[in-house]
Amino acid sequence: MTVSKKFPQHFLWGGALAANQSEGAFQKDGKGLSPVDILPDGKHGRKDALAAPLKALKTTYDYYPSHESVDFYHHFKEDIALLAEMGFKTFRFSICWARIFPNGDESEPNEAGLSFYDQVIEECLSYNIEPLVTINHFDTPVALMVNYGGWKNRQLIDFYLNYCQVLFKRYTGKVKYWLTFNEINMILHIPLFGGALDISEESNPDQVLYQSAHHQLVASALATKLAHEIDPTFQIGCMLAGATYYPYSCNPKDIWAAIEANRTNYFFIDVQSKGYYPKFAERFFKERNIQLEIMPEDLETLATNTVDFISFSYYSSRLTSDDLSDKESTEGNVFASLKNPYLERTEWGWQIDPLGLRITMNDLYDRYEKPLFIVENGLGAKDILEADNTIDDTYRIDYTRNHLIEISEAIADGVDCLGYTSWGCIDLISASTGEMSKRYGFVYVDRDDNGNGDLKRYKKKSFTWYQQVIASNGEKL
Ligand code: BGP
Numbered sequence: 001m002t003v004s005k006k007f008p009q010h011f012l013w014g015g016a017l018a019a020n021q022s023e024g025a026f027q028k029d030g031k032g033l034s035p036v037d038i039l040p041d042g043k044h045g046r047k048d049a050l051a052a053p054l055k056a057l058k059t060t061y062d063y064y065p066s067h068e069s070v071d072f073y074h075h076f077k078e079d080i081a082l083l084a085e086m087g088f089k090t091f092r093f094s095i096c097w098a099r100i101f102p103n104g105d106e107s108e109p110n111e112a113g114l115s116f117y118d119q120v121i122e123e124c125l126s127y128n129i130e131p132l133v134t135i136n137h138f139d140t141p142v143a144l145m146v147n148y149g150g151w152k153n154r155q156l157i158d159f160y161l162n163y164c165q166v167l168f169k170r171y172t173g174k175v176k177y178w179l180t181f182n183e184i185n186m187i188l189h190i191p192l193f194g195g196a197l198d199i200s201e202e203s204n205p206d207q208v209l210y211q212s213a214h215h216q217l218v219a220s221a222l223a224t225k226l227a228h229e230i231d232p233t234f235q236i237g238c239m240l241a242g243a244t245y246y247p248y249s250c251n252p253k254d255i256w257a258a259i260e261a262n263r264t265n266y267f268f269i270d271v272q273s274k275g276y277y278p279k280f281a282e283r284f285f286k287e288r289n290i291q292l293e294i295m296p297e298d299l300e301t302l303a304t305n306t307v308d309f310i311s312f313s314y315y316s317s318r319l320t321s322d323d324l325s326d327k328e329s330t331e332g333n334v335f336a337s338l339k340n341p342y343l344e345r346t347e348w349g350w351q352i353d354p355l356g357l358r359i360t361m362n363d364l365y366d367r368y369e370k371p372l373f374i375v376e377n378g379l380g381a382k383d384i385l386e387a388d389n390t391i392d393d394t395y396r397i398d399y400t401r402n403h404l405i406e407i408s409e410a411i412a413d414g415v416d417c418l419g420y421t422s423w424g425c426i427d428l429i430s431a432s433t434g435e436m437s438k439r440y441g442f443v444y445v446d447r448d449d450n451g452n453g454d455l456k457r458y459k460k461k462s463f464t465w466y467q468q469v470i471a472s473n474g475e476k477l
Contacts, residue, residue, distance in 0.1 A: 002476050002477065003401065003405060003477040004475045004476065004477065005404065005405060005408035005474045005475065005477055006408055006411070006412070006474065006475075007407075007408060007411065007473050007474035008411065008417070009473070011089075011417070011418075011419055011420070011473065011474070012089045012090040012130060012132075012373075012418055012419025012420070012421075013087070013088065013089045013090070013419065013420060013469070013470040013473075014083070014088045014089055014090035014091050014092065014129070014130075014132070014419065014420070014421040014422075014425070015083065015086075015088065015091065015092070015421050015422045015423075015424075015425025015426075015442065016091075016092035016093070016132075016375055016376055016421040016422065016423050016424070016425065017072065017091075017092070017093050017094075017424065017425065017426060017428060018093070018094045018134065018137040018138065018139075018182065018428075018431075019034075019072075019093065019094045019095060019096035019099075019137065019139060020034050020035070020036040020066060020094070020096065020137060020138050020139050020431075021036070021066070021069065021424075021428040021429045021430075021431060022069055022070050022072040022093075022426070022428040022429070023069060023071070023072045023073045023096065024066070024067060024068040024069035024070065024071040024072065024073055024074075025068075025071065025073035025074065026064075026066060026067045026068075028073060029099070029110070029112035029113060029116065030099075030102055030110045030112050030113060031096065031098055031099045031102060031110075031113060032098035032099075032101075032102030032103055032104070032141050032142065032143055033098060033141065033142035033143065034066070034096060034097075034098050034139050034141065034142065035053065035138060035139065035140065035142060035145070035192050035193055035196060036066040036138065036139075036193075036429075036431075037064060037066050037067065037142070038053060038056050038057050038064075038142060039056065039061075039064065039065075039066070039434060040061035040062070040063060040064060040065075040434065041063055041064075041065050041433070041434035041435065041449065042433040042434050042435060043449075044061050044062055044063060045061070046433065046434045049061075050190060050192055050193075051200060052198060052200040053145065053192045053198045054145070054146070054198045054200075055200070057142065057146070063450065063451060065429045065434045065435075065436065065449075065451070066429060066434075068451065069428065069429050070426065070427060070428050070429070070436075070445045070447060070455060071455055072426070072428075073116065075455065075457070076119070076120050076123060077123060078457060079426050079443070079457070080120070080123045080124060080127065080129070081127075082426070082443050082457060082459070082463075083127075083129065083425065083426075084127035084129060085467070086425075086442060086463060086466050086467045086470060087467055087470035087471055088127075088129050088425075088470070089128075089129065089130060089419070089470070090129060090130040090131070090132050090177070090419055090421060091124050091129050091130075091131060091132065091421075091425075092132040092133075092134065092179075092375055092421040093120065093131070093132075093133065093134070094133070094134035094135070094136070094137035094139060094182065095117055095133060095134070095135060095167060096113070096139055097135075097136060097139050097140060097141055097163055098139070098141040098142070098143075099112075099113030099114075099116065099117075100113045100114060100163060100166060100167075101141065101159070101162070101163055102141065102143070103141060103143040103144070103147070104140065104141035104143050104144035104148075104156075104159050104163075105143070105144065105147070105148070105155075105159050107162065109163075109166045114166070114170060117171075118170075121171060121174050121175060122174075125174060130176065130177065131171075131174070131175045131176075131177070132177040132178075132179070132373075132375070132421065133167070133171070133175050133177070133178050133179070134178075134179045134182050134239070135163070135164060135167065135178060135179065135180055135181070135223070136160070136180070136181050136182065137182035138182060138183075138186075138190075138193035138194070138431065140156070140195065140196035141196070142196065144156060144159065144196050145192075145196035145197065145198065149197075150191075150195050150196035150197040150198070150212065151187070151194075151195035151196060151197060151212035151213075151215050151216055152195070152197060152208050152211055152212045152215070153215075154215055154293075156215060156219070157215055157218055157219045157222065160219045160223070161219065161222055161223060161226060164223045164226055164227070165226060165230075168226060168227050168230040168231065168234070169230060172230055172231040172234075173231070175234075176233060176234060176235055177235050177237065177373075178227060178234060178235070178236050178237065179236075179237045179238070179239045179311055179375065180219070180220040180223050180224070180236065180237075180238060180239070180307075181194075181216055181220060181238070181239060182239050183239055183240065183241035183313060184213070184216060184217075184220070184238060184239060184240065184268045184272070185240055185241050185264070185265050185267075185268045186241050186334060187209060187212060187213050187216065188209050188213070188264070189334045189335050190334055191205075191208075191209060191212075193431070194212075195209075195212045195213075195216065197209070197212055204288075204289060204290075206288045206289075206290050207288075207289065207290050207291070210285070210290050210292060211290075211292060211293060213268070214292050214293075214294065214298075217268070217271045217272065217302060218298050218301055218302065220238065220272060220307075221272070221275075221301045221302050221304075221305040221306075222301060222305065223236070224236045224305040224306070224307060224308075225301070225304070225305040228305075235308045235309060236307055236308050236309075237307055237308065237309045237310060237311040237373060238268070238269055238272035238273065238307045238310055238311065239311045239312065239313070239375060240265060240268060240269050240310070240311070240312040240313070240364075241265070241312070241313050241333060241334070242265070242312030242313055242314050242360050242364065243314055243315065243316055243317050243318050243332075243333070243356065243360055244262060244317055244318070244356060244359050244360045244363050245258045245261040245262050245317075245318045245319065245320050246258060246317055246318070246319050246320075246340070246356075247319075247320070247321070248319055248320065248321035248322075248327065248338055249321070251322065253321075253322035253323075254320075254321045254322050256322065257320050257321055257322045258320055261318070261320045262363075263278070263280055263284075266278070266367065267280075267281060267284075269310060269364070269367075269368065271302055272306065272307050272310075273306055273307055273310060273368045273370055274306065274368070275302050275303040275304070275305075275306045276299070276302060276303060277302075307370070308370070308371075309370055309371040309372065309373055309418060310364060310368055310370050310371070310372050310373070311372070311373040311374070311375040312360070312364065312372070312373075312374065312375065312376075313333070313374075313375060313376030313377065313423070314356070314357050314360055314374060314376070314377050314403075315332070315333045315350055315376070315377065315378070315423075316332055316333065316337070316343075316350050316351045316352065316353055316356065317337075317340070317343075317351065317353040317356030317359070317360070318332060318335075318337040319337050319338040319339070319340045319351075320337070320338060321338060324338065327339070330345060330349040330350075330351060331348055331349035331350060332349075332350055332351070333350065333432075334432060337351065339351075340353070346379060346380060346381065347380075347381060347382060348380055348433075348438060350380070352379075352399065354399075354402035354403045354405065354406045355406055357374075357377070357403050357406045357407060357410070358406040358407070358409050358410045358413070361374075361407070361410035361413075361415045361417065362410060362413055362415060365410075365414070365415040365416065370416075371416040371417070371418050372415060372416065372417050372418065373417070373418045373419055373421075374407065374417070374419070374420045374421070375421050376421070376422075376423040377400075377403055377420070377422055377423060378396075378399070378400070378422045378423035378424055378440040379395065379396045379399040379400070379440065380424075380430065380438040380439065380440050381393065381395060381396060381438075381439060381440075382437050382438075382439070383427075383439045383444055383460065385444060385446065385458060389458055390458075390461070391444050391458060391459075391460040391461060392460075392461050393460045393461050393462045394461060396442075396460070396462045397461065397462050397465045400422060400462070400465075400466070401477045404420070404469070404474060404477055405477065407420060408474060422440070422442075422466075423440050424439070424440030424441050425440075425441055425442055425443065426441045426442075426443040426445060426457070427439045427440065427441040427443065427444055427445040427447075428440070428441070428445075435449050436448055436449050437449050441460065442459070442460055442462045442463040442466050443457050443458070443459060443460065443463060444457065444458040444459075444460050445457055446458070
């Protein structure tokens, strides 16, 4: 089946990776430890390690999936050539903070780390691929957690800005699109990834989480200011783990529960896009005994340095109710959702809801009226490499096509959408489970959950399909 849809002329088609899940080479060229480097895979206690990372740091595990990962560090030329062959207009990747500042607090950067990203960026530009850079994708150096307590410490704002300054100056004229923090709302759900935080011993974790979030929001605003001073053509985006919550029923109590759940996500983008804390935050903080320490200049900083565009990830809608006790739930992107009887689920239990993407896009655009960028979306599935080296991932083609159809519908609704980067365009390690077998890519990487495999790359069936989608600017879906 081929569907024809309309997309804007300069729509940025592409895909996304993140350093912490693809690079490997975890100690190469002076790199410091990243949060993911201290974690085992799911079978060996990843969940417990995420919940108490300082303890995990002192533990020795049999296997650390990130240490070699899919070794993008040594395969980037071959990988970017494959992306170019698919016709990518943009490539989203992240810079690993600990490659540039191994301990996070040095004043001078590590030249060897920078030279790696010089090469990645040059490689993209040589194919006319627009780099879309995430400055911090779950990647605050572990040393900042150990020595400063992570983002709960206000000093991290300065360390982050020093890091940003190095990147902005070095890549002016080469990189235009920047994202300050990947899925900034994830700090509430995976504090190690989101904020290099260990909250296992905290008496009021909410206080720590929201104080840390405040520091990141100020850091993001100051980075936006700095970016615009260094290069006024820079486009700075926030990044949300998106997806609208639906109410379980038309019971007004369920409607209210959904409003409240959505607000926990909007909270972040309200600050980054509107420039001030939403009114509902006052009551929310009071009821949870959260007292934010806000410096007098912070509110002005937030107000005058809002983002240029809003990016987000979307894997599935979410469902909630006033009474969760008698209802079945299912896995989702980090946090579980109630099971929606109208939706099918992936092998990992994530619900599949393409129309939910149109709904989320309309919600976000109605609320903020700024250009959107879908920077993560995709299907995590078990792929089979056949004896003839082919991979038939028709299910991934169907998933992606159905989501692209809804994006084009949202564009027809009037939403301004800059582009689409599908997640894990080359197979990589799953963030939540540490598995390799949860694959998202158009390119298969020969590696299994135990670290076996020769890392060879193979094109999946979806590779050719996506190539034709891009070549036709969405007219052949
Ligand atoms: C998002 C993260 C990504 C990515 C994705 C898929 O939350 O930004 O890093 O991993 O989810 O999740 P998983 O890898 O757990 O399947």
